Amino acid sequence: MALWRIRATVDDRPGYLSVLTASLALHSVNILSVQVHATEAGALDEFLVDAPDSVGYEELVEWVRKGRGRDPWVSRTDARGLIDEPTRALGIAAMVAADPGHLVAALSALLGDCEVSRSTNGRNGVSATEMALADPAGGTIVVRRAAPAFTPAELARAHALAEVAAASRAVDTSH
Secondary structure (H helix, E strand, O other), X not given: OEEEEEEEEEOOOOOHHHHHHHHHHOOXXXXXXXXXXXXXXXXXXEEEEEEOOXXXXXXXXXXXXXXXXXXXXXXXXXXXXXOOHHHHHHHHHHHHXXXXXXXXXXXXXXXXXXXXXXXXXXXXXXXXXXXXXXXXXXXXEEEEOOOOOOOHHHHHHHHHHHHHHHXXXXXXXXX
């Protein structure tokens, strides 16, 4: 069996998630975890799945589309994907609280396959493939990835992690 991460948007209506999961189940794809992100385009469903070794990218995309999933994004993953997401995020936050200098590395770990860099331009904002956050050390932290698009939940998590770094810096300077 092989682990995959899948994202797809479905209409946020009763039964639509079950159509997508049934389409995967028909092909012996086992869903190990699911997260649902509310977006303007509908519910963005993110799955960690275990699929037979013979299943490839093209088949998964086809089955997601047949299950009424739009704009599918599919990528191989490894056993690290099995870690409970809230537990993983708390561990990353603890690392930043202990040393706010680890914020760039922590954002990369939190958001997955992305490029994180510091900038002095001072701008904040978000697009599908880039987010710019206020850097507690001054300036801006820019996070980029080609795919999948950032979700509102990921943006909120990134801001929260930057707030942990800012709070930790404030505590360090008050002593």
